[in-house]
Amino acid sequence: MHKQDVTIYDVAREAKVSMATVSRVVNGNNNVRKETRDRVMEVIKRLHYQPNAVAQGLASKRTTTVGLIVPDLTNLYFAELSKGIDDIAVLYKYNIIISSVENRLMKEDAVIQGLLNKQVDGVIYMSNKLSEEATEAFKRTDTPVVLAGTVSGNSEFPSVNIDYKKADTEALNLLLNDGKKKLALVVGDKEAPINRDNRIPAFEKFVADNELEGCEVFDGIKDYSDGYNLYPELAKKGINGAIVTKDVSSVGLLNSALDRGAKVPEDFEIITASATQIASVVRPALTTIKQPLYDLGAVAMRMLTKLMNDEGLEEKHITLPYELIKKQSTLNK
Amino acid sequence: MHKQDVTIYDVAREAKVSMATVSRVVNGNNNVRKETRDRVMEVIKRLHYQPNAVAQGLASKRTTTVGLIVPDLTNLYFAELSKGIDDIAVLYKYNIIISSVENRLMKEDAVIQGLLNKQVDGVIYMSNKLSEEATEAFKRTDTPVVLAGTVSGNSEFPSVNIDYKKADTEALNLLLNDGKKKLALVVGDKEAPINRDNRIPAFEKFVADNELEGCEVFDGIKDYSDGYNLYPELAKKGINGAIVTKDVSSVGLLNSALDRGAKVPEDFEIITASATQIASVVRPALTTIKQPLYDLGAVAMRMLTKLMNDEGLEEKHITLPYELIKKQSTLNK
């Protein structure tokens, strides 16, 4: 970064006004006579003046920048959330500093502290679970934080989610109606609050309510090959219907079932709980719980803009509707 | 953003030194006596002092922030590039401001100007083509810029790419060796330099060199359904081998072919030129030109760090190796 060529001071001198007036013009303050404004504007154009956002940030204590914390950029679930966030951010003229935190030596609280040091006006946090460190780091600051598609143990932070319990129950019903009674719930990490407090209890309640037997939760299935390798176990146990939280795992499971000669959906049905592109391009296409990822992100960012303007929130926790999209991996009776 | 609680001044007072000394300690300057350093460090710890990066940025004219310009976050091609960039950025302690520019009202030069106003130390630009506006905007600044996975008309800006001509030629050879002689090149936009200056000339040369007939370039195939809808036309024209630049389009084409009873790869072979997750989870799995996306990003970011430190570059344009990965959508003879 080299010395800035033209500063507010240059504009002031050239337009024969004070820096204060130039600043007012730049910031759209009304208290400037039209002629003065025009003259200043003309000089700004002529000199190609561009305000230095860093100096603005220091003086005004607002950087029009928000931090985005995301586990992994290449996970389409978070990528689509991010897109919703980004679009709203652009609308409100915020820039986004993105930080991915999965598989990093740097701890989450250090990442968050780094963002706070950069004086971000707000933070959006996305993850399967809100980590301890993150919680502590957020508590220490008064910079607003919103959780997007992230379940936290407590309800301290504003959040946007869908009703995971209801969605799962509806999906399980679909399987049961198709005559599948030995059901599985396949998760990445059963200790993540989204699973521990939502999906697993919903699953267990469903099993109990319907007096099903031989149903089971399978943990630690995080990627394609985990899913692929899981199928034999399911087959051995006679499982004939599964809800899989991650889309790549679902596809692994699907391909594995097909490779071993199972008929999907006749012998084995799969529903995936995250409807990214991948779920819809495989054959048979996967029936999905379609989360409104873009909207989750967009709503979260909108909430954050309100918090950053001290506008207050009508609702602290927003629940968006989901859709159960029936495709070819279930019978569709 | 509220008033910062503890500033460098507080630390100075508490440690009975000047701000300058605290600043030296914070920045790891050697010219501080060990005892003084220890005393300052102790106070920093005790008061939980965190430097204000905005103030640092204004005073030092370096923000340790780089701008990332990407067409679309949810495009896995760019997401994987971004991951490589991000990892190296973390290593060198840079933050990333990400801006997506596809389908936006805001023009690219405005986006770039916004980044420059934030005083980013450098910019990485990713796209299928370097736009006019972007070129002009970059020329006006002395902030370093690196192109990652982006072909530009001129060679003004440092860049990292693979040898697209060579890769395509090798892929075409594979198809020809499998006995497929009516070949197609399926692109998103034939005016993009990567296509206009690399892929299409390579295709045409190959066709001419091998005296093939009925080969053709298909333009405007940008997404799944474009690919899906394209197949009948290919079939009618007797095309039996295709190279598709976008992975989702390839999958559309593949599914369409299968749905219409074509045998892949016996009747029709497909090679996709971007090897993202999607290409490997579909059945039959797609043979791909595997670009080292992560590395492209990482190398680009490494180049940028050198430029930001005025270290100079050994090579301005870096070409990374690709791999032709044979899967099930070609015969594999």
Next chain:
DNA sequence: TCAAATGGTGCAATCGCTTACAGCTAATTT
């Protein structure tokens, strides 16, 4: 007609840091 309100502008302090430069002490040369 005079006091009060309003609008437009400038002054100058401030935001929290970095960094020449200078000065001082103690160590090293000559």
Next chain:
DNA sequence: AAATTAGCTGTAAGCGATTGCACCATTTGA
């Protein structure tokens, strides 16, 4: 022993903006 040099620290001038306050000239109201 005097002159350099090296090591450590402080002073203070920025960096480029925002903003509270004061001031003056007009309007407005009674």
